[in-house]
Amino acid sequence: MEDSVSAGSGNGADIDSQATAWAVRSAERPLDSAEQRQLDEWLEADSRHLGAYVRAQAIWLDVDRIAALDGGTQRDVPAPASERPWRRYAMAASVALAAFGGAVAYDHLAGRISTERGEVRRIALDDGSILTLNGNSAVQVRYEDDIRRIVLRRGEASFEVAHNKQRPFVVSAEGLDVRAVGTEFVVGIEDGGVEVTVEEGVVAVGGKASGSARPRYIRRNEQFVAAATGPRKAVLDAADVERRIAWRNGVLVFDGQQLGAAAAEVNRYSDLRVVIEDPTLARAEFMGVFKLGDAQAFAGAAAQAFNGEVVRRGDELVLVRQQNSPSH
Amino acid sequence: MDRQAQLRWFAREVLPHEPDLRKWLGGRVRGLDSCDVDEVVQEAYARLWTGDPDAIRNARAYLFVTARHIVGEHLRRSRIVAIDLVADLDSLNIIDEEMSVHRRLSGQEELARLYEILQTLPPKCRQAFELKKFQDFSQRRIAEHMGIAESTVEKHLAKALRLVSDAMKEAPAGAQDGRQRERRFWKWG
Numbered sequence: 001m002e003d004s005v006s007a008g009s010g011n012g013a014d015i016d017s018q019a020t021a022w023a024v025r026s027a028e029r030p031l032d033s034a035e036q037r038q039l040d041e042w043l044e045a046d047s048r049h050l051g052a053y054v055r056a057q058a059i060w061l062d063v064d065r066i067a068a069l070d071g072g073t074q075r076d077v078p079a080p081a082s083e084r085p086w087r088r089y090a091m092a093a094s095v096a097l098a099a100f101g102g103a104v105a106y107d108h109l110a111g112r113i114s115t116e117r118g119e120v121r122r123i124a125l126d127d128g129s130i131l132t133l134n135g136n137s138a139v140q141v142r143y144e145d146d147i148r149r150i151v152l153r154r155g156e157a158s159f160e161v162a163h164n165k166q167r168p169f170v171v172s173a174e175g176l177d178v179r180a181v182g183t184e185f186v187v188g189i190e191d192g193g194v195e196v197t198v199e200e201g202v203v204a205v206g207g208k209a210s211g212s213a214r215p216r217y218i219r220r221n222e223q224f225v226a227a228a229t230g231p232r233k234a235v236l237d238a239a240d241v242e243r244r245i246a247w248r249n250g251v252l253v254f255d256g257q258q259l260g261a262a263a264a265e266v267n268r269y270s271d272l273r274v275v276i277e278d279p280t281l282a283r284a285e286f287m288g289v290f291k292l293g294d295a296q297a298f299a300g301a302a303a304q305a306f307n308g309e310v311v312r313r314g315d316e317l318v319l320v321r322q323q324n325s326p327s328h
Numbered sequence: 329m330d331r332q333a334q335l336r337w338f339a340r341e342v343l344p345h346e347p348d349l350r351k352w353l354g355g356r357v358r359g360l361d362s363c364d365v366d367e368v369v370q371e372a373y374a375r376l377w378t379g380d381p382d383a384i385r386n387a388r389a390y391l392f393v394t395a396r397h398i399v400g401e402h403l404r405r406s407r408i409v410a411i412d413l414v415a416d417l418d419s420l421n422i423i424d425e426e427m428s429v430h431r432r433l434s435g436q437e438e439l440a441r442l443y444e445i446l447q448t449l450p451p452k453c454r455q456a457f458e459l460k461k462f463q464d465f466s467q468r469r470i471a472e473h474m475g476i477a478e479s480t481v482e483k484h485l486a487k488a489l490r491l492v493s494d495a496m497k498e499a500p501a502g503a504q505d506g507r508q509r510e511r512r513f514w515k516w517g
Contacts, residue, residue, distance in 0.1 A: 061335050
């Protein structure tokens with residue numbers, strides 16, 4: 001980099017300075033060809049350069065993850081009181097309807113809204129759109145004159161977008177931009193990537209993570225996944241879409257899913273965890289409708305369905321097949 | 329795995345073990361100063377990065393073993409091999425508890441630690457970094473907000489990252505006595 005390049009490979013500390021400079025620049029924008037050549041040359045000069053560069057990039061990225069853990073409550077914003085540009089678009093939630101109790105962790109300055117495990121919140125935004133935040137999730141609302149932008153920091157959220165052609169509604173999540181005009185859709189960040197499911201209308205998916213320079217259109221009952229293995233699109237049936245968004249109404253619906261996957265879903269909303277150690281039991285298909293957070297009801301129903309029993313172990317509900325003991 | 333996913337894997341599976349690795353290297357191998365430790369870590373990261381992440385089941389053990397190899401190669405290359413260094417290297421053969429036991433910080437602890445580190449940054453550096461990371465501002469927008477040139481923003485950010493990543497070389501206070509903590513704070517990995 002023009003001002004930080006020093007001759008030779010340098011010692012570990014010099015290398016770190018260069019590595020962090022490159023990491024910041026390459027995260028901000030694509031490098032131009034001269035820069036890319038310079039970086040490649042630097043990386044090839046010494047294998048330690050690659051190690052330092054990877055380390056710097058990984059830390060840069062990891063700070064995003066840590067920053068997203070901030071619900072906006074435990075932090076005082078240090079910026080000068082006189083000038084806080086984000087105050088202008090900070091105001092998003094006029095009404096917050098708590099579906100499952102607890103206080104809204106909502107930072108007016110940053111427009112950040114977050115939920116704890118097991119709570120689902122419906123929030124009316126001031127343009128008439130409705131945002132429903134799933135458990136253990138966080139968004140940042142950033143409305144400006146010409147764009148309504150929501151940044152999904154973690155978890156999952158569903159959007160019912162008020163129509164306004166002059167002010168597009170864009171949800172950003174991990175490098176994916178989902179643009180809508182008037183429609184209903186769900187965006188979730190999972191381990192494997194970002195998932196977009198459209199209930200109504202059409203959205204345009206773009207951004208770095210979409211794997212395409214041109215927007216892709218996702219329609220009703222379609223799903224787009226920006227995964228590490230590459231983007232993919234799937235067509236769902238209406239019942240599947242409904243099942244996927246049932247959390248919004250405070251219930252979980254299972255309709256032939258494997259019990260193990262169902263338990264993982266239940267555990268997202270409960271401090272009591274359902275544990276299934278028997279692999280054949282975990283693969284069994286299961287049906288049922290449960291209130292969010294009611295792990296006990298789920299475990300009880302599953303035990304009944306598969307002739308098993310529930311063993312309490314600390315804050316775990318372990319589902320086991322009934323032992324063939326002679327008497328009880 | 330694409331590059332972003334691999335970096336995330338690296339941040340999740342490898343980075344948390346770095347402070348322990350540094351402590352282990354520094355404590356076990358006499359004559360290995362902090363600068364050498366930096367080099368061993370950089371070299372080990374380069375090898376982990378070019379390896380196949382899917383094949384690496386236990387990143388912590390892999391990292392420790394790789395680092396030990398690197399120290400060994402380094403010693404074989406150097407003309408004069410101090411006897412006590414060789415003895416120390418042998419002691420690195422012992423795959424001890426430190427290689428397999430690790431306490432992961434909870435999210436709140438990670439956040440608290442990040443804030444603590446941010447306190448130590450020069451004010452402008454910190455402001456730029458916070459606007460970037462907590463507000464998702466672009467460099468251009470940070471420049472407008474702070475009334476400085478974009479290239480200065482980039483320098484502030486690079487310096488901030490440098491200082492943050494230096495601070496992350498050391499284990500946070502909470503992790504050091506991790507093993508004495510309650511069971512429920514533990515995760516094995």
